Amino acid sequence: xxxxxxxxDVAGGRRKIRVFExxxxxxxxxxxxxxxxxxxxxxxxxxxxxxHVFTPLLPGYGDSEGAEGLRDMxxxxxxxxxxxxxxGLDRPILVGHSMGxxxxxxxxxxxxxxxxxxxxxxxxxxxxxxxxxxxxxxKLPHExxxxxxxDPAFGERMMTAGADFDDPKFLEAFIIxxxxxxxxxxxxxxxxxxxxxxxxxxxxxxKTMLIWGESDRVIPPAYGDAFCRGIAGAELVRIPAAxxxxxxxxxxxxxxxxxxLQ
Amino acid sequence: MRFIWFNLMPxxxxxxxxxxxxxxxxxxxxxxxxxxxxxxxxxxTYLDQLEFAESVGYDGLGVNEHxxxxxxxxxxxxxxxxxxxxxxSQAALVVLGSSIALYDxxxxxxxxxxxxxxxxxxxxxxxxxxxxxxxxxxAYGRVPALLRERYAEAHELIRRAWAAEEPFVFNGRYTKxxxxxxxxxxxxxxHPPIFIPGGGSIETWDFCIENDYNYSYLSFFGYxxxxxxxxxxxxxxxxxxxxxxxxxxxxxxIICVAETxxxxxxxxxxxxxxxFNRCLHVFPGFADAPxxxxxxxxxxxxxxQLTRPQLGLAASLSWGELIERGYIVAGSPETVRQRMEELIxxxxxxxxxxxxxxxxMPPEKTRYSTELFAKKVMxxxxxxxxxxxxDERFWIHPLAERVVPGSAVAEAAT
Numbered sequence: 001x002x003x004x005x006x007x008x009d010v011a012g013g014r015r016k017i018r019v020f021e022x023x024x025x026x027x028x029x030x031x032x033x034x035x036x037x038x039x040x041x042x043x044x045x046x047x048x049x050x051x052h053v054f055t056p057l058l059p060g061y062g063d064s065e066g067a068e069g070l071r072d073m074x075x076x077x078x079x080x081x082x083x084x085x086x087x088g089l090d091r092p093i094l095v096g097h098s099m100g101x102x103x104x105x106x107x108x109x110x111x112x113x114x115x116x117x118x119x120x121x122x123x124x125x126x127x128x129x130x131x132x133x134x135x136x137x138x139k140l141p142h143e144x145x146x147x148x149x150x151d152p153a154f155g156e157r158m159m160t161a162g163a164d165f166d167d168p169k170f171l172e173a174f175i176i177x178x179x180x181x182x183x184x185x186x187x188x189x190x191x192x193x194x195x196x197x198x199x200x201x202x203x204x205x206x207k208t209m210l211i212w213g214e215s216d217r218v219i220p221p222a223y224g225d226a227f228c229r230g231i232a233g234a235e236l237v238r239i240p241a242a243x244x245x246x247x248x249x250x251x252x253x254x255x256x257x258x259x260x261l262q
Numbered sequence: 263m264r265f266i267w268f269n270l271m272p273x274x275x276x277x278x279x280x281x282x283x284x285x286x287x288x289x290x291x292x293x294x295x296x297x298x299x300x301x302x303x304x305x306x307t308y309l310d311q312l313e314f315a316e317s318v319g320y321d322g323l324g325v326n327e328h329x330x331x332x333x334x335x336x337x338x339x340x341x342x343x344x345x346x347x348x349x350x351s352q353a354a355l356v357v358l359g360s361s362i363a364l365y366d367x368x369x370x371x372x373x374x375x376x377x378x379x380x381x382x383x384x385x386x387x388x389x390x391x392x393x394x395x396x397x398x399x400x401a402y403g404r405v406p407a408l409l410r411e412r413y414a415e416a417h418e419l420i421r422r423a424w425a426a427e428e429p430f431v432f433n434g435r436y437t438k439x440x441x442x443x444x445x446x447x448x449x450x451x452x453h454p455p456i457f458i459p460g461g462g463s464i465e466t467w468d469f470c471i472e473n474d475y476n477y478s479y480l481s482f483f484g485y486x487x488x489x490x491x492x493x494x495x496x497x498x499x500x501x502x503x504x505x506x507x508x509x510x511x512x513x514x515x516i517i518c519v520a521e522t523x524x525x526x527x528x529x530x531x532x533x534x535x536x537x538f539n540r541c542l543h544v545f546p547g548f549a550d551a552p553x554x555x556x557x558x559x560x561x562x563x564x565x566x567q568l569t570r571p572q573l574g575l576a577a578s579l580s581w582g583e584l585i586e587r588g589y590i591v592a593g594s595p596e597t598v599r600q601r602m603e604e605l606i607x608x609x610x611x612x613x614x615x616x617x618x619x620x621x622x623m624p625p626e627k628t629r630y631s632t633e634l635f636a637k638k639v640m641x642x643x644x645x646x647x648x649x650x651x652x653d654e655r656f657w658i659h660p661l662a663e664r665v666v667p668g669s670a671v672a673e674a675a676t
Binding site: 178184 | 403406407545547553561
């Protein structure tokens with residue numbers, strides 16, 4: 001079993017990114033959400049019990065560098081293919097959560113022959129006027145748990161674990177991390193998380209699993225139906241007792257749904 | 263010294279329970295609170311006040327740009343400056359400014375500023391703000407992390423459009439023009455004086471200093487808080503090997519003048535309170551979209567002058583505390599003179615943007631304070647930078663002979 005965390009040169013050294021690697025078996029690339037991900041996330045461990053999991057951090061996240069050269073959806077889509085190349089992988093299973101799933105869906109639409117198996121967990125990327133997605137960029141930290149989690153109390157414990165907002169050093173580091181991350185995410189999601197994916201969904205040929213928390217209050221379950229209609233042959237799995245952070249709230253159920261891609 | 267009379271043009275009828283009932287004066291405030299019939303009166307009153315300021319001797323008249331904002335009702339500052347261009351004859355028209363990253367294509371700003379400069383006979387001061395996060399990101403939807411790159415490109419296009427004698431190709435990342443061609447062009451050469459309003463982003467300093475632009479520090483929190491920031495600016499001016507002409511800098515200050523200190527509190531207290539309590543009631547989530555500020559600025563200590571607690575804090579301060587902390591300069595002409603002299607010398611600023619209309623101040627009080635400052639305070643401050651009075655780099659150069667607006671109509675009638 002491979003476990004590691006390392007820096008990887010991407011696109012001939014144009015960008016340098018952090019990659020977490022764990023597990024054995026068939027390669028799977030996981031693209032994280034706008035909130036980023038840490039190496040100790042139990043979801044990554046759950047994935048790694050079944051697959052050889054590569055989790056690249058987008059520039060702007062962790063110590064991944066090169067965000068200034070990524071300005072729009074196409075830049076990020078091609079960057080993500082560059083990452084797959086730099087990892088030496090050939091058509092890995094591609095899984096993403098929220099913003100990461102938006103990127104994965106774009107990759108599958110832009111280069112349908114390069115993406116054969118696709119797991120989209122509560123993907124961003126569409127906009128339905130009847131189901132507006134809340135403006136996460138203007139939310140105050142204390143407003144987030146109720147939006148992101150099925151169980152806000154659990155969410156609050158998850159989000160504040162190890163945090164000491166009375167410590168100015170912690171606070172500054174927190175603000176800087178948050179700013180770097182969301183500055184990058186804003187290029188795909190601000191002010192409305194729609195970069196035209198709806199018009200490209202028809203190109204996707206991959207076997208696709210759509211996975212949604214039943215009480216997702218960020219990207220409501222109606223979007224699951226919209227993605228399902230847009231991607232030929234896609235299968236939608238709804239997971240109870242889970243919100244937008246379904247990968248944290250029900251990691252095993254998500255992995256079980258993804259296993260249907262085999 | 264130069265004095266610019268400035269009015270944010272606030273909506274004067276925000277309800278008493280505004281803070282309780284609404285979360286923000288900006289971005290998502292319902293426009294049902296705006297009454298256009300009352301607005302007709304408000305706009306014309308405010309424009310009258312600007313014209314009056316010229317008549318009592320202010321050097322410049324200031325307008326600026328905000329969007330979806332009940333305390334700043336000038337989404338299009340150029341329209342206000344155009345209204346003033348025809349009804350005034352001497353004062354500089356200080357447009358602070360057009361948020362150049364918000365216009366597609368930004369050559370529109372080069373054209374409009376040129377129109378204003380030509381109509382006014384060379385009286386335009388061209389302001390190029392980045393714009394606040396509330397305006398640019400939340401109200402106008404610009405992606406925060408790309409705003410400054412867009413701004414830099416727009417600035418380059420405008421400067422080139424003013425300088426060029428022939429059409430040119432502009433192949434920018436955000437703007438592509440096969441025929442960049444600015445008609446009309448400004449009277450002032452090589453360009454109208456350029457003011458860069460800054461809220462405290464330190465990148466702005468180098469940009470101003472390199473280009474010999476005026477750095478205009480706009481804060482509602484007074485000169486005492488501004489001191490450290492301006493010291494940083496002047497230190498940077500020295501490091502970059504430039505002279506320390508005070509006309510490189512402008513500061514905005516709320517000023518209230520009456521016959522006595524007590525009268526100032528009685529006359530203006532409620533309106534200052536309206537401003538700090540209702541006009542500055544901004545939802546903290548709108549203050550800084552992630553990516554709007556650079557990491558460098560966040561790491562600098564100056565950010566803490568601007569962030570959320572300050573807004574809330576100001577609302578709870580008494581009249582005496584507002585004066586003591588320098589948020590407002592208020593009192594008798596002598597009191598105001600002393601404080602202003604201290605402000606001007608400690609910040610080393612050649613221009614003051616005078617925030618004399620405050621909050622929901624009615625016209626008669628505004629006129630009273632405006633006139634007292636002009637007659638009893640300004641003359642005593644005028645000579646503070648005598649040694650630099652020949653420094654013409656940062657101010658307007660109008661035509662010596664200018665057309666009198668309406669003269670052709672008058673001629674036809676006789």
